[in-house]
Amino acid sequence: MTLILEYPNTQLKECLIEELQLQCTSWRFAVEANNLSPWNRIPEECANYIKDYMTGKGYQFDLDRVSNEAEIYARSVELKGDGKDAWIFDVDETLLSNLPYYAEHGHGLEIFDCMKFDEWVENGIAPAIKSSLKLYEEVLSLGFKVILLTGRSERHRNITTYNLIKVGFHDWDKLILRNPEDLKKTATLYKSQKRDEMIEEGYRILGNSGDQWSDLLGSSISDRSFKLPNPMYYIP
Amino acid sequence: MTLILEYPNTQLKECLIEELQLQCTSWRFAVEANNLSPWNRIPEECANYIKDYMTGKGYQFDLDRVSNEAEIYARSVELKGDGKDAWIFDVDETLLSNLPYYAEHGHGLEIFDCMKFDEWVENGIAPAIKSSLKLYEEVLSLGFKVILLTGRSERHRNITTYNLIKVGFHDWDKLILRNPEDLKKTATLYKSQKRDEMIEEGYRILGNSGDQWSDLLGSSISDRSFKLPNPMYYIP
Numbered sequence: 001m002t003l004i005l006e007y008p009n010t011q012l013k014e015c016l017i018e019e020l021q022l023q024c025t026s027w028r029f030a031v032e033a034n035n036l037s038p039w040n041r042i043p044e045e046c047a048n049y050i051k052d053y054m055t056g057k058g059y060q061f062d063l064d065r066v067s068n069e070a071e072i073y074a075r076s077v078e079l080k081g082d083g084k085d086a087w088i089f090d091v092d093e094t095l096l097s098n099l100p101y102y103a104e105h106g107h108g109l110e111i112f113d114c115m116k117f118d119e120w121v122e123n124g125i126a127p128a129i130k131s132s133l134k135l136y137e138e139v140l141s142l143g144f145k146v147i148l149l150t151g152r153s154e155r156h157r158n159i160t161t162y163n164l165i166k167v168g169f170h171d172w173d174k175l176i177l178r179n180p181e182d183l184k185k186t187a188t189l190y191k192s193q194k195r196d197e198m199i200e201e202g203y204r205i206l207g208n209s210g211d212q213w214s215d216l217l218g219s220s221i222s223d224r225s226f227k228l229p230n231p232m233y234y235i236p
Numbered sequence: 237m238t239l240i241l242e243y244p245n246t247q248l249k250e251c252l253i254e255e256l257q258l259q260c261t262s263w264r265f266a267v268e269a270n271n272l273s274p275w276n277r278i279p280e281e282c283a284n285y286i287k288d289y290m291t292g293k294g295y296q297f298d299l300d301r302v303s304n305e306a307e308i309y310a311r312s313v314e315l316k317g318d319g320k321d322a323w324i325f326d327v328d329e330t331l332l333s334n335l336p337y338y339a340e341h342g343h344g345l346e347i348f349d350c351m352k353f354d355e356w357v358e359n360g361i362a363p364a365i366k367s368s369l370k371l372y373e374e375v376l377s378l379g380f381k382v383i384l385l386t387g388r389s390e391r392h393r394n395i396t397t398y399n400l401i402k403v404g405f406h407d408w409d410k411l412i413l414r415n416p417e418d419l420k421k422t423a424t425l426y427k428s429q430k431r432d433e434m435i436e437e438g439y440r441i442l443g444n445s446g447d448q449w450s451d452l453l454g455s456s457i458s459d460r461s462f463k464l465p466n467p468m469y470y471i472p
Contacts, residue, residue: 019293022294025297026297028265028467029298030266030298030302030305032268032269032303033269034461034463035301035302035305035306036305037305037309057255057258058261061258061261061262062265063375065262065266066269066271069266069273070321072273073273075392095439146463195265227270229269231416
């Protein structure tokens with residue numbers, strides 16, 4: 001009797017779990033396709049889904065795929081070799097992973113706390129995203145000039161340099177951080193202006209890797225852009 | 237003994253199925269985030285995954301979400317009311333669904349056959365995408381001018397008009413189809429040029445809904461773009 005009664009409940013539960021999985025996948029799709037308005041934190045009901053995604057194979061598969069696609073493209077590009085063939089990389093969640101920090105803060109469930117995050121940044125212990133390091137080295141060996149364009153502020157320059165070098169990144173042409181006058185700009189505007197300046201300096205922006213659409217859209221858009229996955233937070 | 241031997245096999249099989257699911261989800265995300273190079277057909281190993289997605293709740297959830305997000309945005313926009321507040325819709329897989337056709341052709345597994353697809357188009361029986369019809373009516377009632385911008389060629393104008401009206405779409409300002417001189421252009425270029433012309437005519441392109449990135453990117457980009465899901469085919 002117990003078994004018979006439990007059976008439909010279990011089925012119902014499984015159906016609800018499956019439905020929630022689909023809804024959270026749908027939310028993640030909306031994030032990655034840039035369909036959502038600015039959002040502050042992940043939907044509460046998707047907290048476990050996002051945690052499983054970020055700490056499981058899903059995130060790794062997505063990272064590997066985007067790096068592989070970028071590598072295929074990078075190898076297909078004919079470079080002029082005049083030192084102006086540029087590939088832009090964002091830093092956080094593109095080259096460096098803040099997953100250890102976000103694991104302590106609900107993977108995006110907690111509202112972003114810039115004080116606490118700054119403390120984490122100043123530790124200089126963010127690990128490399130391995131697939132991005134592979135792409136980075138390939139891009140360099142092909143002869144691209146690497147430009148790092150990050151939303152981090154200028155006062156984190158030293159620790160950012162230290163952290164990047166410690167985990168294997170090297171030989172960049174420029175590391176561009178936010179100056180005080182950039183702090184109030186959206187990332188889209190700040191990064192567009194910096195790309196505009198690169199174009200004025202004669203760079204050809206052939207590739208751009210970033211985990212936020214604000215790394216990729218705006219003016220002076222790259223010939224090809226690569227959107228790394230990030231369902232944890234949104235930067236306008 | 238049999239049971240003991242079968243157990244690890246079943247587990248292994250489940251693991252492999254789960255891994256394939258994750259890989260196909262990863263592929264779908266790469267499509268939707270515009271990370272892939274031009275592709276001709278879906279990966280063979282993802283045929284069942286894509287079929288399940290398209291015919292199950294996944295596709296519906298994604299369609300509903302993108303329409304809801306677009307509605308929220310549409311309601312938030314202040315219109316000038318001078319007849320130049322424009323919202324662009326693509327047609328295929330945006331307003332009209334060709335799912336009945338693609339169900340007969342492997343949901344993207346078969347290479348696109350323009351002759352067969354043209355026959356399907358000329359039947360004029362494509363159903364409405366319900367969530368898009370809801371958005372369409374909302375956008376109209378808010379006072380936007382609707383412009384339909386499709387990759388279909390001019391010779392399908394009558395049947396396209398018939399099909400759209402039959403399933404509930406009405407009151408568009410323009411239905412723009414490809415002229416002979418547009419046929420060799422990429423969709424990105426053709427649609428960009430048509431948007432450029434709209435801007436010259438004084439339209440403000442406030443919203444744009446399409447299932448292909450080539451509906452949304454290029455020049456005269458809309459203030460907000462909404463990418464409907466479509467893992468079945470790619471139009472450059």
